[in-house]
Amino acid sequence: MKDDKMKIEQRLQNMKNFYIKAGEMIDKLPDEIPEKIRASIKDTILGDEDLKKLMDGIDSQRPPRIFLIGRTGVGKSSLINALCGTYVATVSDTKSCTESAQMYECKDNDRVLMEILDTRGIAESERLDDTVSAEEMLINQINEFSPDVAIFMLNCTHRDDVNSDVEFLKKVSKTYAEINKLRLPIVVVVNKCDEMAPTRYKDPKEYPENKVNKIQEVVQYYKGIIVKNGLKIDNIIAVSSLIDWQTPDGMEVDVESIENLPKxxxxxxxxxxxxxxxxxxxxxxxxxxxxxxEAQMGLRMASRLKEVVDRLVKHLIKITSVALKN
Incomplete structure (x- = not known):
């Protein structure tokens, strides 16, 4: 799996190198090709802004900073693994802020894929001392972290009273906008759809209609609370981040036992x-x-390497064919 990632990253760099050298290659075309046509070909390839942006993103991308808020047991670590498609979270604990927040780096070997500020719901948070409330403390930590996006995680099978978390996020969003002169994107994720009855259906392709309908009912329930309380969000989606893991030799292992395995x-x-x-x-x-x-590109590089390559290949083929027609 990791070898495949290395090969894909090498293909990306090869395409980047080809793109960089494309101008020199066009200049070396035979003299029989008129200068006007050469200039047109170069402009078609090197002047394509979408392609240039993608190429620049290969090197200038950075790990996205994600602020996660959700009650204990909502499945925050499993969501990160699901996004990346690999087992990365256990994550490396880089800074213990308080009992209410933890900052992590999700890594693939030495490469940082995502930076995550993992918090519990405000109702579960505790005061640092008598002079600083849990709410004030978390808001300060979040703004210091400067996230690119906030993920508000909810449980599909537990209809928690999340009013306090919604009100907290409104304050976070307001403070973030005042400090950064930029709104904080908020995506609501209703996790653990696989645990919705009938629970025996774990494969999403086999979810019966009544299960899907129940999942959507929960989404509408949470959406109603969010709208009623005036929290502006970018989107809300129900997901399952269920992955069962196995060792290279095919032995199945539950998540609680993974840390006991050899490195x-x-x-x-x-x-x-x-x-x-x-x-x-x-x-x-x-x-x-x-x-x-750069954070967008970092998310793609963390979770969609193959898709980035395929997209670049199609883009290069398209504009090169147009250039040759000219």
């Missing part, structure tokens, strides 16, 4: 069963919500 097995865990539901749609939503292009 080699942990680094090379494979997907034994893929129960992810609407994760691709969530990635689309997150990419659209994130306002910073």
């Amino acid at each position: 080699y097995d942990i680094d090379n865990l494979q997907i034994g069963f893929d129960g992810r539901y609407r994760i691709e749609e969530l990635l689309d939503i997150l990419e659209e919500a994130i306002l910073d292009f």
Whole structure:
């Protein structure tokens, strides 16, 4: 799996190198080709702004900073693994802020894929001392972290009273906008759809209609609370981040036991069963919500390497064919 990623990243760099050298190659075309046609070909390839943006993004991308808020047990770590399609979160603990927030780096070997500020719901947070409330403390930490997007995680099978979390996010959003002169994108994720009855259906392709309808009812329930309380969000989506993992030799392992495995097995865990539901749609939503292009590209490089390559290949073929027609 990791070898495949290395090959894909190498293909990206090869395309980047080709793009950089394209101008020199066009200049070396035979003299029989008129200068006007050469200039037209160069302008078609090197003047394509979408392609240039993608090429620049290969090197200038950075890990997206994600602020996660959700009650204990909502499945924050499993969501990160589901987004990346690999076992990355256990994540490396880089800074213990308080009992209410934790900052992580999700890594693939030495490469940082995402930076995450993981918080509990405000109702579960505790005071640092008598002079600083849990709410004030978290708002300060969040603004110091400067997230690219906030993910508000809810549980599909537990209709929690989330009014306090919604009110907290409104204050976070307001403070963020005042400090950064920029709105904070907020995406609501209703996780653990696989646990909705009938629970025996874990494969999303086999979800019966009554299960899908119940999932949508929960989404509408949470959406109603959010709208009623006046929290502005970019989108809301129900997902399942269910993945069963297995070692390279095919041994199935539950998540609670993964940390007891040898390091080699942990680094090379494979997907034994893929129960992810609407994760691709969530990635689309997150990419659209994130306002910073470098962070957008970082999310693609973390979770959609093959898609980035395919997109670049199609783009190069298209504009090269147009250039040759000229």
